[in-house]
Amino acid sequence: MIPGLLPELQVIRKDFPILERTLAGGQPLVYLDSANTSQKPQVVIDAMVDHLERHNANVARAMHQLGAESSEAFEAARDKVAAFLGAPERDEVIFTKNASEALNLVANTLAWAGPRQLREGDEIVITEMEHHSNIVPWQLVAQRSGATLRWFGLTDDGRLDLSRIDELITERTKVVSFTWVSNMLGTVNPVAELTRRAHAVGAIVVVDASQAAPQLPIDLAAMAPEERPDALVFTGHKVVGPTGIGVLWGSRALLEELPPFLGGGDMIETVAMERSTFAAIPHKFEAGTPPIVEAVGLGAAVDYLRSVGLDAVHEHERAITAYALEGLATVPGAKVLGPLDAAERGGAISFELAGVHPHDIAQVLDVRGVAVRAGHHCAKPAHARFGVQSSARMSSYLYTTPEEIDAFIEALHYTRSYFKVA
Amino acid sequence: MSQELDALYQEIILDHYKNPHHAGLREPFEAEVHHVNPTCGDEITLRVHVNDGVVDDVSYDALGCSISQASASVMTDLVIGRTVDDALSIHEEFLTLMQGKGSVEPDEDVLEDGIAFAGVAKFPARVKCALLSWMAWKDATARSLEASAR
Numbered sequence: 001m002i003p004g005l006l007p008e009l010q011v012i013r014k015d016f017p018i019l020e021r022t023l024a025g026g027q028p029l030v031y032l033d034s035a036n037t038s039q040k041p042q043v044v045i046d047a048m049v050d051h052l053e054r055h056n057a058n059v060a061r062a063m064h065q066l067g068a069e070s071s072e073a074f075e076a077a078r079d080k081v082a083a084f085l086g087a088p089e090r091d092e093v094i095f096t097k098n099a100s101e102a103l104n105l106v107a108n109t110l111a112w113a114g115p116r117q118l119r120e121g122d123e124i125v126i127t128e129m130e131h132h133s134n135i136v137p138w139q140l141v142a143q144r145s146g147a148t149l150r151w152f153g154l155t156d157d158g159r160l161d162l163s164r165i166d167e168l169i170t171e172r173t174k175v176v177s178f179t180w181v182s183n184m185l186g187t188v189n190p191v192a193e194l195t196r197r198a199h200a201v202g203a204i205v206v207v208d209a210s211q212a213a214p215q216l217p218i219d220l221a222a223m224a225p226e227e228r229p230d231a232l233v234f235t236g237h238k239v240v241g242p243t244g245i246g247v248l249w250g251s252r253a254l255l256e257e258l259p260p261f262l263g264g265g266d267m268i269e270t271v272a273m274e275r276s277t278f279a280a281i282p283h284k285f286e287a288g289t290p291p292i293v294e295a296v297g298l299g300a301a302v303d304y305l306r307s308v309g310l311d312a313v314h315e316h317e318r319a320i321t322a323y324a325l326e327g328l329a330t331v332p333g334a335k336v337l338g339p340l341d342a343a344e345r346g347g348a349i350s351f352e353l354a355g356v357h358p359h360d361i362a363q364v365l366d367v368r369g370v371a372v373r374a375g376h377h378c379a380k381p382a383h384a385r386f387g388v389q390s391s392a393r394m395s396s397y398l399y400t401t402p403e404e405i406d407a408f409i410e411a412l413h414y415t416r417s418y419f420k421v422a
Numbered sequence: 423m424s425q426e427l428d429a430l431y432q433e434i435i436l437d438h439y440k441n442p443h444h445a446g447l448r449e450p451f452e453a454e455v456h457h458v459n460p461t462c463g464d465e466i467t468l469r470v471h472v473n474d475g476v477v478d479d480v481s482y483d484a485l486g487c488s489i490s491q492a493s494a495s496v497m498t499d500l501v502i503g504r505t506v507d508d509a510l511s512i513h514e515e516f517l518t519l520m521q522g523k524g525s526v527e528p529d530e531d532v533l534e535d536g537i538a539f540a541g542v543a544k545f546p547a548r549v550k551c552a553l554l555s556w557m558a559w560k561d562a563t564a565r566s567l568e569a570s571a572r
């Protein structure tokens with residue numbers, strides 16, 4: 001057996017009912033698209049069904065027993081997410097629709113009147129390896145506020161090019177926003193170092209943990225204050241939770257300085273026709289009826305991951321990723337984009353196969369039951385940096401087995417022979 | 423398993439993919455358009471030269487999968503040398519085939535090599551690939567006509 005794999009892998013797989021299904025032609029499912037969205041364990045499905053069957057009511061505004069139960073379940077989910085992140089305070093956890101909305105919340109409210117308002121002459125620093133969700137909101141905000149958008153370039157081996165850090169992070173820098181783990185290159189970025197540098201010039205730091213939260217242990221409270229980001233986002237559906245829910249964690253200091261994002265029910269203290277005053281965090285940023293059952297599902301999801309242990313999940317991902325990288329090295333014409341050392345990367349591997357377009361790779365693999373992603377993975381600038389228009393991407397998770405990687409590699413050999421590039 | 427693939431990747435498609443017809447960007451032209459498929463990033467830059475109501479030339483530079491590349495090649499074969507009206511009706515016919523979910527019987531007299539795409543219609547995710555160049559051509563042709571009307 002490969003060292004580092006989850007010892008109870010077969011038991012874990014049983015937790016995920018979808019892994020038992022077969023596809024057209026009786027093919028077993030080999031799901032290697034978890035960086036896109038993860039599969040859901042039975043406990044998450046059950047928690048959501050149980051909530052809908054037994055406890056459904058609106059939260060915070062229903063004066064009856066079901067309302068109390070529903071509110072309690074919703075707020076318990078916040079506690080679970082706070083524990084998952086090691087958040088210094090549970091009220092710093094804001095539920096959003098997804099990671100994209102969380103990033104838009106921060107970017108937009110930074111452009112509005114308040115102590116942190118971005119102005120002409122200010123600079124926002126991002127990186128060339130961001131998901132479009134961490135590029136476009138900052139472009140829009142730069143246009144609206146007059147601030148300038150700048151970015152870290154990438155080295156040839158797919159890491160952030162930190163050689164120009166002194167030119168990029170300056171006293172003009174007000175926000176530094178970057179992904180912890182790249183969804184395309186798999187690169188793991190130096191959060192502590194970048195955050196320290198940004199804080200030294202008084203900038204706030206926003207971390208996109210959409211790909212980190214599923215596979216790395218996160219403990220915000222344990223970070224040194226100067227190395228702790230001011231905001232961190234992730235999305236529920238990639239951490240074995242449901243779609244329709246994301247998380248913004250923000251330090252109390254930052255969240256109190258930012259103006260409200262959306263206006264509506266539940267985010268107010270009092271409303272008169274002329275003006276309103278706003279609720280304290282977290283409710284200040286949660287206008288309207290929230291995704292209640294999704295929060296319940298997310299709470300069950302992060303508890304599930306914690307019960308398996310994020311260190312063990314991380315080890316498993318590393319072992320599977322190393323095994324997949326070894327396998328890819330045996331496929332003639334296969335070229336991996338991003339770092340080649342599994343110890344320094346996340347579990348998403350983007351690659352090219354000489355002579356076969358990524359779409360065609362994904363199609364042939366799909367016929368063999370192997371689900372991968374093809375395209376630009378919402379990271380067009382990162383693809384452009386490496387002179388490729390698109391790539392294929394395999395991404396594993398805690399339920400991925402070495403046998404599935406074998407099936408994937410064999411399907412790539414078959415793809416080459418099908419397109420006669422052998 | 424390979425039967426299902428063969429329905430999608432007909433020999434004709436793979437031939438056009440390996441040796442695309444009319445590829446490259448040429449002069450003269452009245453309109454140039456750039457179309458992308460936002461989900462996968464496939465791209466085409468396409469020029470149209472219309473002379474006296476006839477499609478004199480269609481030239482293009484395309485990046486994309488076998489289906490989108492082969493489709494551009496087949497499309498140029500079908501429209502170059504036709505009157506704009508004829509070419510537009512072939513476009514209509516191809517569109518109907520692609521949107522038919524596999525239920526439309528293609529007419530070889532009209533679509534020639536284009537009938538090879540009948541199988542693509544059964545793969546909803548790939549229909550957009552097959553239509554990229556056709557949509558770009560229609561757009562560019564409309565613009566050429568506008569340009570010459572001015």
Ligand SMILES: Cc1ncc(COP(=O)(O)O)c(C=O)c1O
Nearest residue numbers: 098099100131133183210211235
């Ligand atoms: C790094 C990264 N950031 C942001 C997102 C956006 O997540 P969502 O679409 O759930 O908002 C994703 C997922 O697609 C991602 O991989």
